[in-house]
Amino acid sequence: MRIMTYNVHVWYDNDGQFKLQEMIDLIKLLKPDLLCLQEITKHGLTEFVKQTGFTKVFKYHSVAILTNIENVEELSPPSNTRNYYPRFATVKVPLGDGKEFFLTCVHLDYKVETNRMKEIKQIKKHLSCLNADAAQVWAGDFNALTLEDYSDVVLNEITSVRRKNNWEMPKNDVSTTMKADGFECSWALVDRPPPVSTCRFDTHIDYIYINQDFRKIFEVTKVEHHGSTASDHSPVIADFKLIQTDDTEEESGDQ
Template identity: 35%
Template sequence: MSSTRSLSIGTYNVHMWTDENCQDNLERVQDIIKIHAPDVLCLQESTKPEHDQFSRKMEFMYPHSIWQFCTAIFSKFPLEKTLERFKDHYVIGKVMVPHLDTPIYITCLHLNHRSEQFRLAQIDHIHKTCETYLKDQNPLIWTGDFNALSRDEYTESHWAELSETRRKNAWESPHVDVTNKIKSLGFHDLWMKAGEPKPVGTCRFGTRIDYVYASPGWMNLFQLVSVDHVDSTASDHRMVMAKFTF
């Protein structure tokens, strides 16, 4: 566990507990988590029964506080389920970190992989939910697999190549409405704030679709130390690790 003056958060799409070649990856994922030792871990595509096996073997004191719709939050600190919604595939957990007077709120989400308009609707619902139940100054993280692109890290040629690849595979064209929307709400893209350390891509297609976003209330409470895209072939995604001091 981190010291009482630091905090680490990891997010990882475990691809229904297989790598990109559809080989079992449970033990490899466990090894990665043990090495990087996040205090709070958010998983996407965490299906049963492997989810239960992972929960039993890992050293999270609060491993089952949230499990729903293949999105999960594990915590080494007291964790309380706050909200969940099937249609929009997200859960929000309230975490009590030692020596902090206020709880922190972690949103683990997995946005739709087919439609930018659907993703926008999901983001709108999550934002309205947070406005209803949380105060503006609450420290809040949105993290997970957004299935969304940010235009800033792609050159013109790379963007054109990405557009052509998607056209040939009958996928939707690349959009940036979701990431622009999140930024317009005041959230900080922590990988960009950390200086855009390489590697850039977080999925097997070389694009960045896994994010850690922090609210202004979070940035007032925590100092960002680093954000890493953990290089591994255990899943078809890389784990994203964000570290903070306070």
């Protein structure tokens, strides 16, 4: 199972060049089973889907989940309010033998951690309908740092750059909350292979988080922060292997 997240920056690269075709070619090469996109536009998505061949598209505002897996279902989308414009979508992915997991495509606020924490709270509230032992994946642009991803020297450099540009100082609240809720960064689980960065500011802000119940079903085998420069974000690709149980082994033997 290959899950991928990609902030496509409305199909433009960091230099303002339209890169839709390059992104399409990249997806055709990488062949994700489930693709989470952020910062999409309708006109680009239509051509993207046409050329990549995805048969199921679950779009909500500027985020989308694309797949060819049969019987994937969308959870009821979140509601807009005057002060809340949600940027997430969730689908249920059946695996057979009564197993399933839930994939949430996430795009959090880029400005301040307090806003991101409010959005995390809203997502959790929306997903409170799920069973306590539901296997979950949250993938997307979290716009949040994990401080342990960096050495003291690098973190000091990040802090200095942010101070000079009057940006928010490095925060760890989102990643701490995700961990407290039983989620782990899949990239960290495979010992953080380089490069660290997933965006033009040389920081890691795009994640594929998996919870403990998902890890009972799948083993993470590889995670890559891809080097493509078609967007101002790097694609994050995670490969997972279904854990064989006695039931699945017997089922495989019967086929």
